[in-house]
Amino acid sequence: MINELGIYYQPDLAKGRAKACRRQLTVNLAVFAFIVGLGVAAILFDQFDPGSGQSDWGYLLASSFPIPATIILIMTVFTLVAYLRAAKTANSAEGLAIGLNRDGILIHGQWLPWPEVGDLKVLPSRWGGSTQLRVSSRDGAQLSLPLIYTDTMPAELDIAVRTLSSGRARVDLSRLDG
Numbered sequence: 001m002i003n004e005l006g007i008y009y010q011p012d013l014a015k016g017r018a019k020a021c022r023r024q025l026t027v028n029l030a031v032f033a034f035i036v037g038l039g040v041a042a043i044l045f046d047q048f049d050p051g052s053g054q055s056d057w058g059y060l061l062a063s064s065f066p067i068p069a070t071i072i073l074i075m076t077v078f079t080l081v082a083y084l085r086a087a088k089t090a091n092s093a094e095g096l097a098i099g100l101n102r103d104g105i106l107i108h109g110q111w112l113p114w115p116e117v118g119d120l121k122v123l124p125s126r127w128g129g130s131t132q133l134r135v136s137s138r139d140g141a142q143l144s145l146p147l148i149y150t151d152t153m154p155a156e157l158d159i160a161v162r163t164l165s166s167g168r169a170r171v172d173l174s175r176l177d178g
Helices: 011-045 057-064 066-092 154-164
Strands: 004-008 096-101 104-107 110-113 117-123 132-137 142-146
Touching (some): 004 154, 096 154, 104 117, 104 132
Antiparallel strands (some): 004 096, 096 104, 104 110
16 A cells, blocks of 8 residues: 655756747747848838838838837747746756655645645646646645646646545646636
């Protein structure tokens, strides 16, 4: 009979995610620089006369480059946020993430006996983050943990929690359905 379970971080996944975000950030910045450079070159080197009625490529390029530049700049900001989150997680994602036994749960080095556990929820990813396990204690404290960097799936965690808590706690997976 299993009396305890350790769920560990996989640091290679966390570092790989940070590396992928950094690579995407570099690509976004390069594309942004290219678009801005192309627009500036069109303005500086092309002698266009807006009132002449000619459809000059330089005029069209110079007047329309702010739109893709703004779009890629917005994408760069979102990628930067995702990179900062991934880098923060990669620095702290080592060792034991969750420890379970018949007496309680250990998350981020903080011990909660089963009677003190309020609820356990798995929240879907948002804004470049990952699926989060949020543990709330009866006194209102909340702990969260990114599940994407562990070696478990949410349903496996639910089965382990139900088994080791003798039915006193369960993981709410309903937010993943929507």
